[in-house]
Amino acid sequence: MEWLALLLAYLFGAIPAGAWVARHRGVDIQKVGSGNIGATNVLRTLGAGPALLVAAFDVLKGGIAVWVARGLGLEGPWLGGVAVAAVLGHNYSVFLRFTGGKGVATSFGTLLFLDLMVALLTLPVGMLTMLLTRFVSAGSMVGGLTAVVVSVALGRPLWLVLTLAGLAALIFWTHRENIRRLQQGQERRLGEKG
Template identity: 70%
Template sequence: MGSVLLVLFLAYLFGSVPAGVLVARTYGVDLRKVGSGNIGATNVLRALGWGPALVVAFFDVFKGGIAVLIARAFGLSGWMLGGVALMAVLGHTYSLFLGFRGGKGVATSFGTLLFLDPLLALFTFPIGVSVMLLTRYVSAGSLTGGVASFVLALALGRPLWEVATVLLMVLLLFWTHRENLKRLQEGTERRLGERVEVR
């Protein structure tokens, strides 16, 4: 039981590392005070450009993946493995290092899914990216990809623990994107590629 709790805590800790804030700080920018104030790669892209955004996206994806790898190294599987995936995403969304505030959890959710079920992740990825490119709304692509991952998990007959894990991650995505959904309805959501002023 002790090792399970340790892995869950490590997953949360890994998820909590705010890559966006750290990368932006090297440019003298407080990411939480520019654009949407979000710490994820999309806001980094708007504030600093593609290079820093790709670094942040890579880190946010693989910190979720590392948590899953550590869990498997400790012999965790099934529901426990799903719990580790969720803890990594919760760490990103409610970071220990940012006063329990954080990002939307898209990249970290994808990272945990990529290591939990690579086939499901690779089926989901082009769906989300296609919607994002067609609409130029990152939020629309992210949420569509999330819904697609749940539908595909059911269609592919994945085990109950995995379906439940994916569903909870999708519900968390909708919760963290609630303001984006409101802006999409109002037609005021920022589009992909729009830059913000950095002071």
Template identity: 65%
Template sequence: MLALSAVLVSYLIGSVPAASWLARSRGVDIRKVGSGNSGATNVLRSLGKGPAFLVAAFDILKGALAVWLARALGLPPEWVGLCGVAAVIGHNFSPFLGFRGGKGVATSFGTIAVLDPVAGAGAFVLGVFTMWLTRFVSAGSILGALTAGILVVALGRPGWLTLVILFLAALLIWQHRANIGRLTAGKESRLGEKVR
């Protein structure tokens, strides 16, 4: 019962729509501007660097907090991983936004970084480098997710951890399927450009 309650609480933590609420406090409906995505990148394009940093930090913390909470409760590792997954699902499918949300990049990173710091660091370095090199946030996010998945397999992590990180990587890539289509068609917007 404790484990299931922790998963539910983790989902609710993840579902807090920081981007939407912060934008609303400034008179903006984040779902109706830019890409329409409730995440830090759309906040950056719509409201600027300061608000985007706050949203990214909050979203990272959601994933990390879910894992820390599960560990503090002394739950088995598998349940700790499920709590991290629940936070990401809450972010992507928030009941506060009609079961819509962001793409889970920051929340997935927060979860992975606490579950496996090596995979998290690898994903962060390659993801940020790709964003800097190409100016495509989507490309950096996708390559970061792939890096985390490759590292967790290559390092021979326990089965539960491998499954959790591979699931999060696959979910993140799925959430970016429209971006992948635009990237291959040469129509994806770069940082600093208006959404096409």
């Protein structure tokens, strides 16, 4: 049951909403802008409406994966594994030849269902970082780190802290090119077209 839940979480996370929404508009999202299937690239190429749709779906697919796993009786490290599997599905989708997005919205969706309090304390920090810097990448990475710090500060179980640390590490890994551009002063700010 546990391994099946991990597989289902991966497959659910792998649903490439950004690619499908863009394709419906006649655009191959992986060939425009950053080539990313996430909401930020959709915003830059297709506008706010499609981006909101993609962001909502990416959050929900992470959350629903955890919710279903919990409904099947999974808890503790297995639940953390489901969260990571859903994000890996988004980042390396079997439907897109194992390419995909950066996993930020899907990670947040899993966090909402893993620990609502940690999610609600993390979100304002990530959003404020984005608003102050106008760098989505900076807000994403700061948000990932904040979730880990908050989970430790609240005395959450080790499995949850390690899960959030793993998700934060994935966020930093998928943003490695953004980190390079930030260092070189070449990162695009929120609102700039792709």
